[in-house]
Amino acid sequence: MKQIKSLYRRLLLPLLGGLVLTACEKDNGEETRISEFGPVKKEYVFDWKTSWANVGVLSNQPYDIELINPDNGWLTIDTEGRGTHFTGDDQFKVVATTNDGFPRMEGIRLRTHNRADTVYIKQKGFITPKLDFSTRSIMVLGDGGQATAQLATNLEPEDLRQSVVYTSTDEGGWISDLDISNGFLILQTAPNADPEALRNARITLSYRDGWNQTISSTVYLTQANANNEFGREISFGEVRDLVGIVNKDVYIEGRIISDIGNGNNGENTMTGQTSIDYTETYRTAYIQSLDGSQGFMIKTVSEDDNIFERYSKVRLLLKGVTVEAESNPERYILRKVTSAMVMSSVAGSAADIPQKVKHYSELTDMDIYTWVTLADCELPVRKGSLTPINEGYARNTGANRETKYPLLVRDRNGESFYMLTNTTCKYRRDGRMLPYGSGNISGIVVHESHDRFAWMGSRDMGDIGRYQIRHLTRKDIALAEDFENGFSALLTEYRYGKLESHIFRPTTGDNGYLTFTHPDEKTGDAGWGTSDPSYLGPIGNKDNLDKTGPTSGIHTGNVNGNGVVENGKQMCTDKETNNDGKGNLSSAEFSAWTNKCQWWNTETDRSEAWLLHFSTQGIATRVLSLQVAMQNRTIGGPRYIRVDWSEHGDNNRDDWNPITEFQLPDIVNWSYTLYWQCAGYKYIDIPLPLELLGKDDVCIRFSAANKKAGGREDGQFDNQIITSGEVAFSYIGVRYNK
Structure with a gap:
């Protein structure tokens, strides 16, 4: 003491x-x-069983102790016969009896002649208070009369507080005589005299326990008009004709396919360069027609308004809702939805959802915001997690730069697309390796942008394809674990930098090599190791790894290092290589590799280049493709990358065959983060022409398409490439269908 x-x-x-x-x-x-006076701890929490603790006090003056409620019957003070008057630093014992009821709390007052303080003793209860309406909404006729709502509770009715809020435009007062009896809330409703308008209200029951914590449950009431009509049911197709604010008593009936609790319902939008609205995913739901042919995104006014339970069949009143139409692709959002608009909700199961199984090329705009299973898929970049980003720029370390990561998916037909995972997704970086075989991926089809992958001149325009998919559980990613159980095979693969004799060799197989046209001046090497965020877990600030909440770390233990297993051996399992919970592997691990040079050669007036050599002899296939994970490691590197192929491999010749061009994001800048900077490598799929087959030595060239580079605040990318530009890879793979 x-x-x-x-x-x-x-x-x-x-x-x-x-x-x-x-x-x-x-x-x-x-x-x-x-004057020094106060308890060492202000609060003690006991188990429900008989418990005790020593309460320490620091003081340089006399003081008295007393129970605030001496007749509480369960908490006593034991001073071992010394009374309740103390002088100086001391301690006393408190003893709580077994609590076979609800949580309870008592206070102990500490007093000097002119100061006072309080110590609180909280004891858990053997019984947990329960208060829950079995049905979230009830409908009553316009004639009025009695209505009931089933209530599951272990509380006494006299301990419950009642609140009635009228949410329609009427004057209210039409609900009376609330009573709780035999597991039901019973009430009376007055007749609705209006021949057209419905009436809505919500009734909330609440209970405050002994810890001053409140639990509550709400039921929503919809009363028909004077003609006992609840409005008119309309089809999902008819809703598409109601763009704007709906002013009619119409409703739809459909199935909820989202899950509010998983953190991956909808996009958490950037509200500034370093700020994110994390409530977005919890205000997002999806409802699809009963036949699954079309669906809508729902945006509720608040998180509390999102009462939509997965698989439930819901009737949703649309009066007051704003129907918003988006084009290219065509999709519809129901905004300003409140819980009072839920006319009925009946629990369901996964068996109630129609199973639509499609290949990516078969998707249409009508599939947006519906539940779809995409067939014959694989995750072709074989390393890392669902969100391979530097966590120093995400919520788990208290930063707010990255809202989600689009993970590359490829299917048997050679199509590629992105699977979206929020940084609020609970299992996104749980220490498990990704599955490397093929199978199906199920989820909600959406259309979203990602400025950090492709900047199109203004916010929320970054093109990452027409359709993406959002998973709701890890089981939705139903792929085989082992690569051998897949539809593709590898010609060559670089999962980490394997530098031999100044060039990089494949880490899977021995087909070909990777080099650079401007080697390091001192060593002659094609490049050197750099870091990448492929570590599987744990992540988050060290102080937060064992906590929960918006800045908590995901603390599931890692057993697979960076998610790369070579010949049955884990390539990295040392937790110390994880940079303070940021998910990075150090440059010493060569999990990524880079170079540094003046990318635009002013003497030849052409770009320097990475050159990938490999053989395609003996391969017969109808689908050949290249996957890369790339990033500018210095802001000001080439923004636009050109991919070509040839058999000669001479960068100074002009007879290269073009394949594609794409934007390459800059590494994120902590002090001044711009919307087109990315805290992870961009995963890209590049279909290769079948002309490449049957060649002894094919060379694929990655070069700057022009002199443009990032860095300007307006994002126009017309600055010239800086002299020390670095272009890094964390993965290269060439694969073909077996």
Whole structure:
């Protein structure tokens, strides 16, 4: 206690220093006395069983202790016969009896002649308070009369508070005589005299336990008009004709296919360069028609308004909803939805959802916001997690730059697309390796942009394809674990930098090599190792790894390092290579590799280039493709990358065959983060022409398409490439269908 007391004084003395100096001047240097008084801990939490604790007090003056409620019947003070008057640092014992009821709390008052403080003792209860309406909404006729709602509770009715809020435009007061009996809330409704308008209200029951914590449950009431009509049911197709604010009593019936709890419902939007609205995913739901042919995104006014439970069959009143239409692709969003608009909700199961199984090329705009299983898929970049980003720029370390990561997916037909995972997704980086075989991926088809992959001149325009898919559980990614159980095979693969004799060799097989046209001047090497965020877990600030909440770390233990297994051996399992929970592997691991040079050669007036050599002899296939993970490691590297092929491999010749061009994101800048900077490598799929087959030595060239580079605030990318531009890879693979 002397150490604690000394600490208190060290903290207090600097704060009182100004007062001491003043007192010295005024009182001729007389010493100022410091009043020290307070408990070591303000709160103790006991289990429901008989429990005790020693309560410590720090004081340099006399004080008394007493129970605030001495007749509480369960908590006693034991001072071992010393009474309740103390002087100086001391402690006393408190004892709680077994609590076979609900949680409870008692206070102990500490008093000096002029100061007071309180210690609170909280004890858990053997019984947990329960209060839940079995049905979230009820409908009553316009004639009025009795209505009931089933209620599951273990609380006494007299301990419950009642609240009635009228949410329609009427004057209210048409609900009366609320009573709780035999597991039901019973109430009376007055007749609705309006021949057209419906009436809505919500009734909330709440209970405050002994810890002053409140639990509550709400039921929503919809009353028909005077003609006992609940409005008119319309089809999903008819809703598409109601763009704008709906002012009619119409409703739709459909199935909820989203899951509010998984954190991956919808996109959490950037509200600034370093700010994200994390409520978006919890205000997002999806409803599809009962036959699964079309669907809508729902945006609720608040998180509490999102009462939509997965698989439930819901009737949703549309009056007051804003129907928003988006084009290219065509899709519809229901905005300003409140819980009061839920007319009925009936629980369902996965068996109630129509199973639509399609290949990516078969998707249409009508599939957007519906549940679809995409067939014959694989994750072709064989390393990392669902969100391979530097966590120093995400929520788990308290930063707000990255909202999601689009993970590359490829299917048997050679089509590629992105699977979206939010940084709020609970299982996104749980230490498990990704599956490397093929299978199906199920989820909600959406259309979203990603500026950090492709900047199109303004926010929310970054083109990552016409359709993406959002998974809701890890089981939705139903791919075989082993690569051998897939439809593709590898010609060559670079999963980490394997530098031999100045060039990079494949890490899977021995087909070909990777080099650079401007080697390091000192060593002659084609490049060197750099970091990448392919570590599987744990992630998050060290102080947060064992906590929960918006800045908590995902603390599931990692057993597979960076997710690369070569010949049955884990390539990295040392947790120390994880950079303070940011998910990075160090440059020493060669999990990525890079170079540094003047990318645009002013003498030849052409770009320097990475050159990938490999053989295609003996391969017969109808689908040949290249996958890369790339990033500019310095801001100001080439923004536009051109991919060509040839058999000669001479960068100074002009007879290269063009394949494609794409934007390459810059590494993210902490001090001034721009919307087109990315905290991870961009995964890209490049279909290759079948002309490449049957060649002894094919060379694929990655070069700057022009002199443009990032860095300007307006994102126009017309600055010239800087002299020390670095283009890094963390993966290269050439694969073909077996």
